[in-house]
Amino acid sequence: MSVAMSVFAKALVVVPITLLPILNPIANAPIFLTMTEQIQQGGANKLAKRIAINCFFLLVGAFFIGSYVLDFFGISLPIVRVGGGLIVATAGWGMLNDKGPDQLPTTVAASHPGYWSEEELRRRSFYPISFPLTVGPGTIAASITLGAQLPTKPVDWLITSFASMLGVLVTTLGIFLAYRFAGNLVRFLGDVGATVLLRLSAFILLCIGIEIGWTGFADLIADLKIS
Template identity: 75%
Template sequence: MIVFFKALVLVPVTLLPILNPIAIAPIFLSMTGPIEPAIANRLAKRIAINCFLLLMGAIFIGSYVLDFFGISLPIVRVAGGIVVSMAGWKLLNDQSQDKLLNSVAATHGGQWNHEELRRRSFYPFSFPLTVGPGTIAASVTIGTQMPHKPIDWLLTSFASALGVLLTTLVIYLCYRFARNMERFLGDVGATVLLRLSAFILLCIGIEIGWAGVSDLLAELSQH
C-alpha cells in the first residue's frame, strides 16, 4: 500500500507545478475569446481527455519511443524549454493577446463546429499550451522509475493512472471555470494575471531548458 500511495501522490505533485493550469487558464481564455458556455465545457472536456492520453503515453511508453529514436531526456528538456520560453515571451509582449485573439478566437467567432473543436482541442490547447515538452519530459522520467517487480509494477501503474486522472481533473476544472475566475478578477485583474502567467511560463521555459543544458554539460564533463 505504501508503494501504491507513493505513486498516487507522486504524479500530481510532480506534474501540477509544471502544468500550472490555474496560471494557464487566462491564456486559455485569451485564445478562445468569446465562446459559448456549452462549447467551452466541451472544449475543456476534450482538452482534459487529450492531456490524459498524452500523459499516460509519456509515462508508459515515452522512454521506449525516445530510445527508439535515440533522443535523450536532456535534449527533450532543451527543446521543450525553447518552445515554452518562446510562447511565454510572445504572450508577454504588449500586443500578444490581440494576436492570439486574431489567430485563434477570430477564426470561429464563438461558434465552433465538431471538426474545429476536435482539431483545436489538441493543438494548440492540449499541446503545447497545457502539456508541453517540459511536462512530457517529467512524465517520461516518472515512467523510468517504475519498479521491476511484477506486483509492485502493477500497483505503481494503477496508482500512476489514477494520479494522471486526478491531474487532468484539475486541468478540466481550471479551464471549465476559467470564465468565472475572469469575472471574479475583472478586466484589470485578468490582464494582470495573464501577464503574470506569461512571465511564469517564460521562467518555466528557461528553467526547463537550463536543466537540459546542465545535464548535457554534466555528461560532457564525464567524457
C-alpha cells in the first residue's frame, strides 16, 4: 500500500510542477484581460471556465494519446519540440517587438462591442486563448513526454493515470483562478506593473521557446551521433 501511495503522490505532484511553469497562467492573465476587457464581466468569467475545461481535455488528450498519434504519423518527439519551440519563440518575439497587445482592445471593441454571443464564447475560448496562448506546443510536448513515461504494469498504470488526471485537474484549476481573477491581479499591479508583467511574460515566452527548440535540436543531434 505504501508503494502504491508513493506512486500516486509522485504522479500527482509531478504533473503540475512540470506543466505550470510552461503554462505560466499568472503571466498570461494580463494578456487574457486585454483580449476580453471589452466584454461583460459575466462573459469573461464564463470564458475563463470554458478555457479551463478546454485546457483540461487538451492536456489529458496529449498525455494519454499524444505519443500514439505521433507514432501513427511517424513524427518524433524531438521534432515536436523543435517545431513547438519555434512557434512559442516567434510568439514571444512578436509580443516583445510589436504593439499588438496595445491594439487588441481596439480590435476586440470594434468587432464585439461589449457582448460576445454563446457561439463566439465557445469559438474564442478554444482558439486563440486555450490554444495556443495557454496550452501551446511546448506544453503539449511536455504532456506527451509525461504520458510516454507511464508504467507498463497494469496496477501502477491505473494508479499513475488516475493521479496524473488529478494533477491535470489541479493545473487547470490554476489556469481558471488566474484568468477568473485577472482583473484583480492587474488592479493590484497597476498599469505600469501590468505592462512590465506583460513584457516580462513575452520575454519568458521567448526563452521557453528557445529552450524547447534547443532541447529538441539536441535530441536530434544525439540521434545522429548514435546512428
